Amino acid sequence: MSYRCVYVRSADKLSLKDNNLYIKNDQREVTVPLEDIAIILVEDQKSVLTTKLIASLSSYYIGLITCDEKYNPVSITLPLHMHYKQLHVFQKQLSVKKPLYSQLWSYIIKQKIQNQRKVIEMTSRDEFTIVKLMEFEKEVKSADKSNREGVAARIFFNGLYGKYFVRRQNSSDEINSALNYGYTVLAANMSRMLAMYGFNTILGIHHVSMTNNFNLSYDLMEPFRPLVDYYIYNHLDELSYPLPKELRIGLISLLQEPIRINDKIYRTEHAMEEVVLSFIKVLDEEDSRHISLPQVVERAEEDDESEL
Structure with missing residues (x-):
């Protein structure tokens, strides 16, 4: 069972790298195994998310929350048609x-x-x-x-x-x-x-x-x-x-x-x-x-x- 809630305050890009969430900005790079993640919350309105990452989040049933300029959550992205019944x-x-x-x-x-x-x-x-x-x-x-x-x-x-x-x-x-x-x-x-x-x-x-x-x-x-x-x-x-x-x-x-x-x-x-x-x-x-x-x-x- 996934357990980590990933909070992204500032990032240039979020992408997929070897089944890991790969977060990059000017100061550092971070990777988190997708299998460990339950929720990702992204506050930075300038962040770029790759479509490959978004598709992979669905495979792992990871919820993606994005925020407005006041940091208020305004959208939730969830997988579609992933259950066998x-x-x-x-x-x-x-x-x-x-x-x-x-x-x-x-x-x-x-x-x-x-x-x-x-x-x-x-x-x-x-x-x-x-x-x-x-x-x-x-x-x-x-x-x-x-x-x-x-x-x-x-x-x-x-x-x-x-x-x-x-x-x-x-x-x-x-x-x-x-x-x-x-x-x-x-x-x-x-x-x-x-x-x-x-x-x-x-x-x-x-x-x-x-x-x-x-x-x-x-x-x-x-x-x-x-x-x-x-x-x-x-x-x-x-x-x-x-x-x-x-x-x-x-x-x-x-x-x-x-x-x-x-x-x-x-x-x-x-x-x-x-x-x-x-x-x-x-x-x-x-x-x-x-x-x-x-x-x-x-x-x-x-x-x-x-x-x-």
Whole structure:
């Protein structure tokens, strides 16, 4: 399993050399085996990438993220048609009955709210927020018809970042910009995992946006979002816009953070694969109870039996 997240801040050229990523600029040259790489994030807008390299990235299921002039991730490149049962998987996705996805979505949202509560317990310890999140988790219904996710998110963000904070998808304020950056990195890795197993990321469980090619990726990454929220809380004094290099690297490194699934500790990158594998079982057996979802852990729990 690949594990490295390659951050390219400045490079004249990225190319392929003996199945290695070859990075060259005025000061030095670097090679990284493709088989070790999970994600490549390129910030330099002047960098040249060869088509041979891009084609090879697909063969190794490597996600390529490119950024704008403010260092915001703006595109994700993933392999197409690389799974041996691509049509079979696609037909499975198309044939899913609505009640299955409705129940599955309720499990996802319950776990997301539980992870948000865990983050509050580890950070602000705001008692009102903790109590409300516990209530909202219990109130989640099939398909989250009462929108406990949205209500919980508002309470959660106010309890974490202050009562005047408003979460915005497209915003250049310091906190929202940092959150968007981190969420994009998580979504890129989830998309990579889904592509590895032949899924069409446009067909979501709950998200059905006609303009989002990664509806399924954002559905399955929902319980992972609190990892980003927690990181940003611990670096609030360092935030600025554009986001500082050290924090950009830190957010990319969240893919190596520990998280719990089924009483085992995994790196986040590998935990996402466990989620995708369990999603396959959900579809195969038409039973949403097979889904495996991540639980945020405290640092002290990293010493437990693990897959790290």
